[in-house]
Amino acid sequence: MMSPEAIAPAWRSKLLLLVAALVVLVALALLPHFVGLYQVQLFTYGLIAAIAALGFNLLLGYTGLLSFGHSAFFGIGAYTVAFLVRDADIHAMELYILIGVPIAALLSALLGYICVRHTRIFFGILTLALSQVLWSLALKLFWTTGGTDGLRVPRPPLLGGMLTFTGSGAFSRFINAYYYYVLVIFALCVVLMWVIVHSPFGKALQAIRDNETRAAFLGIRIRRFRWMAFLISGTFTGLAGILWAPLNGLTTPEILYWPFSGEIVFAALLGGFRNFTGPIIGGVVFTYLKSYAVATTEYWQMLLGVVLVLLVMVLPTGIVGGLAALVRLLRGKRKQAA
């Protein structure tokens, strides 16, 4: 039995969390008033990366499975949009999402069914191999996918045609509107994922991660739960791919290629995969880091590689984990002083 005194701080911390989340959301909503168009566009990319990493981390952080094939889901989302534009002549963002998300979910269910039979290193290799099937098809089936040229995705009308983007200044109007569009979806994703990982299902996943045998003894159907986690994880990343396609205006096989999966892993690790907020921060920071690296040096991969190696060596818990440790350290010192 928990005493009322023990329950009260839990409520207080929840309230604090809610207030903090609202403050961040309001700050993000005000952002376009303070920064230039390019920054808004870059931040939109960052939010999309955050959604992808958030989905990815349900597997790595909460289920203990390292997928090196999440490019498959991101890619299927983006290519679905491109196909809907070209073959079905559909121009509506909401339809892209409504059609794309089930397709991403279907692919996740299919690949997940195969992959969750394994764990650890084999899981990683299997996800990698299967995602490369899609990559090689996108690359080789030139007449369907445009090969390395990719497929163009024009700016779609938003909110059922209420917002259209043609004529002069279309680009800046689109970026500004799309930022809020993505921000709303991002907020919904964060809330949804929060609910998932704090539900009994999420707790069961963590139990499996920490001790598979014990979880099995408790009656948790391990493979089924891992499969569900895979399904949700892939769908989130697929949604990120759907949102990415109109922003980028072009889908190429590169987003299906396995180094892109590596970038998603990188983003989650950068923020810290042991925390809920880690991959969100990681997705945004990674986007900035990469764009900065690409802009400053021809050898941006090396820069990213060095950051990754240093990260694993000195800050394995990522930015958020590192900050949390710092806060704990400072608090401890203050207590000692008092």
Added chain:
Amino acid sequence: MGILTLQILNSLYYASVLFLISAGLNLIFGVMRIVNMAHGTLYASGAYVTAWMVGRGIAYGVPLYALLLCIPVGALVVAAVGAVIEPVLLRPFYRRAEEYQLLITFGLLLILQDALLMIWGGTPRSADPLMDTFPIIRFGGFVYPGYNLLVVGIGIVAAIALWAIIYRTKFGVMLRATSQDRRMASALGLNVGLIFVAAFAIGCFMAGLGGAIIVPIQTAVLDMGIDALILAFVVVVIGGLGSLQGALVGALIVAIVRTAGIQFFPEIELAVLYLIAAIVLLVKPTGLFGTA
């Protein structure tokens, strides 16, 4: 008949290179339990180093036959790089979770990839004069470069040599002991650190050799390592992680499927390979010869 012979020769040639890459990957996994994602880039490094040396040699007027020496030297350079990487970058991570090991080698891949770009630039490099040191073989109206047969020969020699080292020498016994039980091997007085360096260097040597022998035929390009790594993964998944026979059989299967694929179903040849790998993992999770 001629075409079939040609296809078989091509398969053998391709299998030989694939074996060199994946045997190295397997050896490293077998001994250190690390899946080295930078392995393909080490293979590319072998190709670049050799191509660069051959280019220099020709510029200084060194006879072509002597330049064949660039091939083993190129492989040795890669082995030396490996001997530095293992103790500096990898050793601190053996006790950490597998995820971190995978990530550290992924970081290494990014670094090495740009190191190649930094040193040799983005233009493809070739060492094709070396091919001319071997006569062209004619049979049944077909011509076949004799150099490719050398590649097949080197693959066979490498397979036998590796087998002999692992199963017929004292060092091989130490290697297998370390692979089976690191702590027990250490307790018995084996210098496990030295064995790790040696195993990693041998693995890198194999990868470098693969790159060095292929560069007279194919030009060295930056992406070759990333592509090769995935194919090597397919080989070890089919054959079994950590198994030498597995690498051999896996390399043959992948080479035959690919050679046939390019001939008959070029658009889905890669997809077919990955699917074969996935099916093997489903049916026999440890691969055809794996025990891990």
